[in-house]
Amino acid sequence: MTSIQKNLTSILAELKPTGVKLVAVSKYHPIEALKEAYDVGQRCFGESHVQELEQKHAAMPDDVEWHFIGHLQTNKVKYITPYISLIHAVDTLKLLREIDKQAAKVGRVINCLLQVHVAKETTKFGFLPEELMLLMKNEECKDMHHVRICGLMCMATNTDNCELIRSEFRQVKQLYDEIKAQYFADNNDFSKLSMGMSEDYNIAIEEGSSMVRIGSMIFGERVYT
Ligand SMILES: *Cc1c(COP(=O)(O)O)cnc(C)c1O
Numbered sequence: 001m002t003s004i005q006k007n008l009t010s011i012l013a014e015l016k017p018t019g020v021k022l023v024a025v026s027k028y029h030p031i032e033a034l035k036e037a038y039d040v041g042q043r044c045f046g047e048s049h050v051q052e053l054e055q056k057h058a059a060m061p062d063d064v065e066w067h068f069i070g071h072l073q074t075n076k077v078k079y080i081t082p083y084i085s086l087i088h089a090v091d092t093l094k095l096l097r098e099i100d101k102q103a104a105k106v107g108r109v110i111n112c113l114l115q116v117h118v119a120k121e122t123t124k125f126g127f128l129p130e131e132l133m134l135l136m137k138n139e140e141c142k143d144m145h146h147v148r149i150c151g152l153m154c155m156a157t158n159t160d161n162c163e164l165i166r167s168e169f170r171q172v173k174q175l176y177d178e179i180k181a182q183y184f185a186d187n188n189d190f191s192k193l194s195m196g197m198s199e200d201y202n203i204a205i206e207e208g209s210s211m212v213r214i215g216s217m218i219f220g221e222r223v224y225t
Helices: 001-020 031-037 049-060 074-080 093-107 127-139 164-185 203-204
Strands: 020-023 044-047 066-068 086-090 109-116 147-154 192-194 211-214
Touching: 001 020, 020 066, 031 147, 044 049, 049 066, 049 074, 086 093, 086 192, 093 109, 093 127, 093 147, 127 164, 127 203, 147 164, 164 192, 164 203, 192 211, 203 211
Parallel strands: 020 044, 020 211, 044 066, 066 086, 086 109, 109 147, 147 192
Antiparallel strands: none
């Protein structure tokens, strides 16, 4: 086994009893790295740049489930709508509208998560909790038949302060439960809570995550070019 395969196998063994789904975040890593992961059974990969995703989608087998995890620009939505499985970080109504429009063109209903902004950094994208509650009430959203709101996603503050990270995850889980109860009580589509990365996935799982996005712990450090 290669080191990627060893890392992946041990994380999967750790996740198994929790039922939490693994998105292997392969951004900035070459196709060979994805193939190694694929060869030990990983089928779900997360990317955050459209052009890079396009190349990898073309090079990898058809049964890969592609997740878009980064900030998605409205003008790039059309490139990924034919095949994307889940868009994690929908952060504006405008983006949701564009996904709906482009998905209609290819006859698909696209699974989306709404990104919640809880981290302390001002650079992070996402809806504030109060904005999210307003969005839920927005009649326009109910008329979008080509997007399926499947849950929430967040990124915690990049810090060593575990208690801060934990409180942010907890806040998002509470918001998730509230939205689920108020708007999706009898709709099983709303069932995903994407939170946790290499450094904080253990805390995220303790706080109720159902999907973790792990990159460097599997593939090693990214080399930004
Ligand atoms: C890059 C990235 C990850 C993975 O980060 P690691 O620290 O390498 O696990 C997870 N989520 C998002 C949104 C990312 O952009």
